[in-house]
Amino acid sequence: MPNDLGTKNAIIIGAGIAGLAAAIRLQLQGFIVNVYEQNSYPGGKLSDFKLGEYSFDAGPSLFTQPENIVELFDLAGENIQEYFSYIQMPVSCNYFYDDGTVVNAYSDNIALANELQLKLNEPAKNTLQFLQQSAALYNNIGTLFLTNSLHKISTLFNRAIIKAIQHTRFKFLFQSMNRLHEKQFQSAKTVQLFNRYATYNGSNPFKAPAMLTMIPHLEHNLGSFYPKGGMISITNALYRLALKKGVLFNFNKKVNNIIHKSNKVIGVIVDQENLYADLVVSNMDVYFTYKYLLNNQRLAQKVLKQERSSSAYIFYWGIKKTFSQLSLHNIFFTKDYLTEFNHLFNTGKCFTDPTVYINITAKCEPGIQAPEGKENWFVMVNAPANNGQNWDEYGAQYKKAILDKLSKLLGENIQHLIEEEQVLTPITIEQKTASYMGALYGTSSNSKMAAFMRHPNFNNQLKGLYFVGGSVHPGGGIPLCLNSAKIMADIVQKDFKK
Numbered sequence: 001m002p003n004d005l006g007t008k009n010a011i012i013i014g015a016g017i018a019g020l021a022a023a024i025r026l027q028l029q030g031f032i033v034n035v036y037e038q039n040s041y042p043g044g045k046l047s048d049f050k051l052g053e054y055s056f057d058a059g060p061s062l063f064t065q066p067e068n069i070v071e072l073f074d075l076a077g078e079n080i081q082e083y084f085s086y087i088q089m090p091v092s093c094n095y096f097y098d099d100g101t102v103v104n105a106y107s108d109n110i111a112l113a114n115e116l117q118l119k120l121n122e123p124a125k126n127t128l129q130f131l132q133q134s135a136a137l138y139n140n141i142g143t144l145f146l147t148n149s150l151h152k153i154s155t156l157f158n159r160a161i162i163k164a165i166q167h168t169r170f171k172f173l174f175q176s177m178n179r180l181h182e183k184q185f186q187s188a189k190t191v192q193l194f195n196r197y198a199t200y201n202g203s204n205p206f207k208a209p210a211m212l213t214m215i216p217h218l219e220h221n222l223g224s225f226y227p228k229g230g231m232i233s234i235t236n237a238l239y240r241l242a243l244k245k246g247v248l249f250n251f252n253k254k255v256n257n258i259i260h261k262s263n264k265v266i267g268v269i270v271d272q273e274n275l276y277a278d279l280v281v282s283n284m285d286v287y288f289t290y291k292y293l294l295n296n297q298r299l300a301q302k303v304l305k306q307e308r309s310s311s312a313y314i315f316y317w318g319i320k321k322t323f324s325q326l327s328l329h330n331i332f333f334t335k336d337y338l339t340e341f342n343h344l345f346n347t348g349k350c351f352t353d354p355t356v357y358i359n360i361t362a363k364c365e366p367g368i369q370a371p372e373g374k375e376n377w378f379v380m381v382n383a384p385a386n387n388g389q390n391w392d393e394y395g396a397q398y399k400k401a402i403l404d405k406l407s408k409l410l411g412e413n414i415q416h417l418i419e420e421e422q423v424l425t426p427i428t429i430e431q432k433t434a435s436y437m438g439a440l441y442g443t444s445s446n447s448k449m450a451a452f453m454r455h456p457n458f459n460n461q462l463k464g465l466y467f468v469g470g471s472v473h474p475g476g477g478i479p480l481c482l483n484s485a486k487i488m489a490d491i492v493q494k495d496f497k498k
């Protein structure tokens, strides 16, 4: 409700990265913004913790497109350097194959093409052409779809969008990512390397449309980055910016209901108290928003028509040794990617030769992220979304498989080097961030219509209700969550001008 001064109030449910960006944008538009967060800290999945002397980012580890963060500081008229700094990584990832082949994925495209030619016998021109195609896809189609609402008539009649749809070639829609890679690359190992990018939004490269081949553009043409202080610095920077601009935060406050009257949202209920607002933005998983906050089972079920993204099983290990062959991002591939994805999306079972990802921020900040001579290993395998599987049993199987693989390929008994351990499972991901089935990225992009099926950033029937975050348009991952806040804020601006 407008207050005495005529200023309007906005309530944001959740202080995830999208909730923080939404709060900043609405505050800058002149709203009085209150954020209600069930946890005692901001960031949602983008949070951190300490384990003995080791620091860990709890969730995301790959940082691309810093320009989305820069834009928020520019908009707020603040100097980003006072809040946040980052460096570009010369090698985006180290890849280890089961036969002992190691590939350094250099950020420089020519160096990468030469490396793939040398190690995988992949003609350099294939890699260079592929990365050019990836850039064109992103620039001509991706940016339009990822920065506009696809659910407003005005967008669908936008000339640029119509042109982009007309230029979308069948080969990017009607064949899978894997199929396109098989046609473009000579080496099965190169195919596997680029197939991996489907997991960047929790999808299956054997099913997801080749449109997703735009993802490598972000890492290889635009670069991957390391935020000083780890990924948590992104949360901290946006939280401080929001505070500076006057956003009000209410931690340990779980929103229980959204209140509406005559098809208009008028506020929320927290701790049995009615809190009124002119608009409510949910950063909570859209499925849970409908199910619990609006008690609308029909709309909740509708959301589930789209397949959930994959989840993850993570081991945070304090390792009392350093490994020179590892870098910030490392991948140890399975021998059988097709079967791994079958387990993730079809059988929902544990696969005992999983692809293993290790992130070590101590590589960028030794002695800070981990004690001198030691490393903080964030060890993750993709896991199926939670459907009631026995995660204790799966966890034991994953751990054995990971230790066997790493001990073999690194030539060390890794078990003996672990001095601290904590785990995160699909169940605890769901509990900590209210993400249905522990999905990392909301819904998958396995269908060619995924972009259009994802939930809009508003609700047509309930005026004043908006959505941001990984479970709604344009999808999961930090850059897209930040885009969701921008799209939502643009819609609010138009709605409230009316």
Ligand SMILES: Cc1cc2nc3c(=O)[nH]c(=O)nc-3n(C[C@H](O)[C@H](O)[C@H](O)COP(=O)(O)OP(=O)(O)OC[C@H]3O[C@@H](n4cnc5c(N)ncnc54)[C@H](O)[C@@H]3O)c2cc1C
Pocket: 013, 014, 015, 016, 017, 018, 019, 036, 037, 038, 039, 042, 043, 044, 045, 046, 058, 059, 060, 061, 062, 063, 253, 254, 255, 256, 283, 284, 285, 312, 314, 429, 432, 433, 434, 435, 440, 441, 468, 469, 470, 471, 475, 476, 477, 478, 479, 481
């Ligand atoms: C293990 C892991 C690895 C990942 N790796 C990457 C990566 O490398 N790069 C990348 O870009 N992305 C990655 N992601 C995805 C990325 O973390 C997410 O897409 C993004 O952080 C989601 O942000 P969000 O704002 O949508 O929501 P969340 O981070 O899920 O935040 C939602 C917030 O809402 C709060 N909330 C929910 N319900 C209520 C309620 N009723 N009342 C009050 N508060 C409530 C929650 O407590 C939470 O704080 C990863 C995710 C995970 C879990």
